[in-house]
Amino acid sequence: MKFSTKDLSRAEQVFSITGLQVGLAGQPDAAPVLDRIDLQIRAGETHCLVGESGSGKSVTSLATMGLLPKDALEVTGGRIQLKEVEITAASPSRMRDLRAKRVAMIFQEPMTALNPVLRVGAQIEEVLNMHTDLSAAEAKARTLDIMEQVHLPDVPRIYQAFPHQLSGGQRQRIMIAMALVLEPDLLIADEPTTALDVTTQLQILKLIAEMQQRHGTAVLFITHDMGVVAEIADTVSVMQKGRIVETAPIRELLTDPQMDYTRKLLQAVPNLTPRPARPVNGADAVLDVDNLQMTYGGTGWFSRSEGVRAARDVTFDIAPGRTLGIVGESGSGKSTVARCIMRLIDPTGGRVCVAGSDIARLSRRQLQPHRKHFQIVFQDPYRSLNPRWTVARSLCEGPINFGQPKAQALEHAAELLELVDLPRDALWRYPHQFSGGQRQRIAIARAVAMKPDLLVADEAVSALDVSVQAQVLDLLDDVQKRFGIAMLFITHDLRVAAQICDDVLVMQKGQVVEHGPAGAVLADPQHSYTKSLIEAAPGRDWDFANFRAVSAPSAIQGATV
Amino acid sequence: MFGYILRRLLATIPVLLIVSVFVFLLLRLTPGDPAAILAGDAATPAQLERIRDSLGLNDPLHVQFLTWFGQMLQGDFGTSLISNTDVLDMVSDRLGPTVNIAVMTIIISVLLAVPMGVIAAWRHRSWIDFAVMSFSVLGFSVPVFVIGYILIQIFAIELRWVPVQGYKSPADGLGAFFSRAVLPSLTLATIYVALIARMTRASMLEVLGEDYIRTARAKGVRENVVLFRHALRNAAVPILTIIGTGFALLISGVVVTESVFNIPGIGRLTVDAILARDYPVIQAMILLTAGIYVMVNLLVDLSYSLFDPRIRY
Numbered sequence: 001m002k003f004s005t006k007d008l009s010r011a012e013q014v015f016s017i018t019g020l021q022v023g024l025a026g027q028p029d030a031a032p033v034l035d036r037i038d039l040q041i042r043a044g045e046t047h048c049l050v051g052e053s054g055s056g057k058s059v060t061s062l063a064t065m066g067l068l069p070k071d072a073l074e075v076t077g078g079r080i081q082l083k084e085v086e087i088t089a090a091s092p093s094r095m096r097d098l099r100a101k102r103v104a105m106i107f108q109e110p111m112t113a114l115n116p117v118l119r120v121g122a123q124i125e126e127v128l129n130m131h132t133d134l135s136a137a138e139a140k141a142r143t144l145d146i147m148e149q150v151h152l153p154d155v156p157r158i159y160q161a162f163p164h165q166l167s168g169g170q171r172q173r174i175m176i177a178m179a180l181v182l183e184p185d186l187l188i189a190d191e192p193t194t195a196l197d198v199t200t201q202l203q204i205l206k207l208i209a210e211m212q213q214r215h216g217t218a219v220l221f222i223t224h225d226m227g228v229v230a231e232i233a234d235t236v237s238v239m240q241k242g243r244i245v246e247t248a249p250i251r252e253l254l255t256d257p258q259m260d261y262t263r264k265l266l267q268a269v270p271n272l273t274p275r276p277a278r279p280v281n282g283a284d285a286v287l288d289v290d291n292l293q294m295t296y297g298g299t300g301w302f303s304r305s306e307g308v309r310a311a312r313d314v315t316f317d318i319a320p321g322r323t324l325g326i327v328g329e330s331g332s333g334k335s336t337v338a339r340c341i342m343r344l345i346d347p348t349g350g351r352v353c354v355a356g357s358d359i360a361r362l363s364r365r366q367l368q369p370h371r372k373h374f375q376i377v378f379q380d381p382y383r384s385l386n387p388r389w390t391v392a393r394s395l396c397e398g399p400i401n402f403g404q405p406k407a408q409a410l411e412h413a414a415e416l417l418e419l420v421d422l423p424r425d426a427l428w429r430y431p432h433q434f435s436g437g438q439r440q441r442i443a444i445a446r447a448v449a450m451k452p453d454l455l456v457a458d459e460a461v462s463a464l465d466v467s468v469q470a471q472v473l474d475l476l477d478d479v480q481k482r483f484g485i486a487m488l489f490i491t492h493d494l495r496v497a498a499q500i501c502d503d504v505l506v507m508q509k510g511q512v513v514e515h516g517p518a519g520a521v522l523a524d525p526q527h528s529y530t531k532s533l534i535e536a537a538p539g540r541d542w543d544f545a546n547f548r549a550v551s552a553p554s555a556i557q558g559a560t561v
Numbered sequence: 562m563f564g565y566i567l568r569r570l571l572a573t574i575p576v577l578l579i580v581s582v583f584v585f586l587l588l589r590l591t592p593g594d595p596a597a598i599l600a601g602d603a604a605t606p607a608q609l610e611r612i613r614d615s616l617g618l619n620d621p622l623h624v625q626f627l628t629w630f631g632q633m634l635q636g637d638f639g640t641s642l643i644s645n646t647d648v649l650d651m652v653s654d655r656l657g658p659t660v661n662i663a664v665m666t667i668i669i670s671v672l673l674a675v676p677m678g679v680i681a682a683w684r685h686r687s688w689i690d691f692a693v694m695s696f697s698v699l700g701f702s703v704p705v706f707v708i709g710y711i712l713i714q715i716f717a718i719e720l721r722w723v724p725v726q727g728y729k730s731p732a733d734g735l736g737a738f739f740s741r742a743v744l745p746s747l748t749l750a751t752i753y754v755a756l757i758a759r760m761t762r763a764s765m766l767e768v769l770g771e772d773y774i775r776t777a778r779a780k781g782v783r784e785n786v787v788l789f790r791h792a793l794r795n796a797a798v799p800i801l802t803i804i805g806t807g808f809a810l811l812i813s814g815v816v817v818t819e820s821v822f823n824i825p826g827i828g829r830l831t832v833d834a835i836l837a838r839d840y841p842v843i844q845a846m847i848l849l850t851a852g853i854y855v856m857v858n859l860l861v862d863l864s865y866s867l868f869d870p871r872i873r874y
Binding site for chain 1 (some may be wrong): 776
């Protein structure tokens with residue numbers, strides 16, 4: 001692992017937070033949201049702020065921008081200092097003047113962070129119009145220049161484009177151009193790559209580093225991804241429940257963390273080295289997908305378009321008790337395959353055999369008796385449970401539909417809750433009373449309640465914090481062992497795939513490019529696309545859980561051949 | 562875009578056709594013999610038969626429909642049973658006042674309501690928001706004629722700034738037109754201000770929670786620019802929809818206001834025709850209303866693309 005090796009000993013301190021406290025507005029007695037935070041960043045330094053969701057990372061950044069939601073949060077103590085300016089004492093109009101000029105911010109979701117009805121060129125230019133006296137021609141020239149600097153292709157065309165005409169990566173480049181056009185002292189990046197594919201993420205991280213070097217910007221980088229931290233950080237602060245529990249240079253933090261919480265956080269990072277596959281048990285496949293095709297559109301009477309081929313010639317099978325992972329970037333067709341298998345959409349060709357019968361062409365009514373053989377767990381536990389239903393009703397609905405007496409279904413549901421480490425009385429509560437991880441456990445219990453032969457997990461741990469992620473992965477493993485379920489695990493995260501899958505199937509643009517045992521595919525990829533995916537995985541040569549570099553033989557050795 | 566407009570115009574044909582069939586049947590299937598109405602109480606059976614014959618009432622229904630439809634396509638909507646004048650002339654005479662008042666009402670409503678809604682959303686839960694919402698409830702619940710008479714009392718009778726009633730076309734001088742049109746327009750505007758302000762506020766509240774508004778603020782953009790440049794355009798689609806519907810409602814007739822201010826508009830024409838069972842006029846009015854709704858909806862749909870580049874036809 002090559003950590004950042006910048007020499008910052010002589011760099012000027014640009015930004016500091018001293019004893020910052022933020023509390024709920026109008027509730028002085030409530031526990032503070034931020035509790036005496038201290039933080040310093042020098043010119044040219046990248047300081048990573050890590051922690052799980054709810055730890056106060058984003059509140060810190062919003063406080064720095066003076067953008068705390070007025071009626072919800074307020075600064076109750078401490079100081080934020082940007083060079084000579086004390087931000088915590090600045091008036092609203094002074095603060096507005098500082099934004100973009102002295103401190104700028106980029107956000108997580110490039111899809112929603114740009115105004116959809118304004119051309120992106122105009123959105124960058126607006127920064128110049130607000131803060132400088134440049135003429136229209138000068139402002140345009142400067143906008144085109146910064147767009148060149150962030151390596152956007154065909155700048156004159158993109159200048160005229162609307163956000164929806166650009167890719168996620170291009171939009172994030174626009175955001176970066178907008179943030180850096182006035183060369184601010186401090187750039188705050190709040191999870192700027194979390195919503196992007198790994199290969200795009202790598203490009204954006206490189207771009208931020210390049211721009212930082214060119215302009216000498218201090219960067220406060222907020223992330224939950226330890227891999228990203230290892231790639232870019234000079235120094236790191238770890239946040240937990242509104243406090244900074246540990247601050248250290250990157251190498252020190254990763255090799256010799258002082259605090260228990262930091263160790264726990266690092267140990268939860270899934271290893272990119274695949275776990276050994278389980279022995280093949282020789283049982284007949286539960287799921288047999290043969291030559292699956294899915295083409296969207298192109299079927300209308302007047303349609304002259306060919307349609308989008310989201311899946312072509314996809315063939316694989318899964319035996320009981322084994323896990324197949326489908327990995328790929330967004331748009332690769334992995335979710336399309338999952339939805340075809342669940343018959344949430346109707347495949348346009350091929351066979352899908354579940355427990356011995358082909359379900360690809362069955363009508364909705366014919367499909368009904370087969371439904372209990374295959375169940376799905378979705379990505380977002382906040383939206384996949386009916387908020388107005390008790391847990392009991394969600395868990396029992398399926399079994400009752402299939403003729404189980406109500407009392408028996410309830411008893412079974414209670415047992416399942418215990419299996420997923422929730423108390424029996426959780427039956428009578430509603431989804432909003434649980435955390436994200438707990439809800440995902442309920443979703444798993446709901447799927448298992450049907451006693452399926454096949455469980456499809458569509459990005460089932462992607463929305464969870466790493467520590468919770470590890471617990472849910474353990475749970476899935478446990479459930480699988482206990483019931484001998486075959487599992488299809490859809491994920492974009494190679495680390496997760498390495499931890500849970502026996503076999504891996506790599507998809508690109510609707511096609512399978514590589515398929516084999518996880519150990520072989522991830523440790524010794526043959527296809528160039530698989531190689532590029534593994535090479536783009538951040539922090540891939542660091543073994544976070546053991547606080548040392550990855551030792552040979554590993555996934556990585558193979559990947560760099 | 563052009564192809565879309567063409568397709569939408571073609572799609573109006575079946576709509577208007579269905580309305581025509583309905584309108585035609587309205588006359589033939591309602592109890593009462595049109596010939597008897599035409600001829601009056603003193604007519605002999607022979608006279609009635611002659612009138613029936615001349616109206617084609619003895620032909621089979623589909624022949625009658627085709628004849629009637631053919632005449633209509635040539636602009637012949639028949640003659641009024643009451644005044645014996647050409648229906649098309651009657652309607653077009655009355656259309657001018659109604660359209661002029663409607664346009665003025667909508668302009669007043671939009672100019673008042675949109676800023677009200679924007680500010681109410683911006684200062685959500687403040688006294689301004691409360692005031693706008695209270696006005697909005699009031700605008701909905703006070704009957705139009707009450708507002709009309711109050712305005713007349715204040716501005717025409719007490720202050721004597723404008724005439725009490727009547728209508729003058731803009732061709733007779735803009736001053737004369739405005740002085741007579743301003744009170745009815747204001748009267749009608751109260752309910753539309755209430756409606757549009759509410760819709761603007763709701764739509765703006767949603768947009769102000771979006772990520773790109775946070776981005777705009779993070780750029781150091783001034784609040785008025787955040788509101789009117791970044792937020793309002795994104796909030797426009799539901800507001801436009803309600804303005805369009807409002808306009809169509811205004812044109813298809815506002816009887817009470819026309820009565821209060823003695824304006825010779827479409828609303829009164831329709832009501833008079835219904836009371837007098839003047840079927841040719843009723844038919845023409847129904848067709849006109851249907852046509853207006855179809856056109857306004859098309860215009861509203863097209864206007865979406867002016868505000869939101871993601872909508873392309």
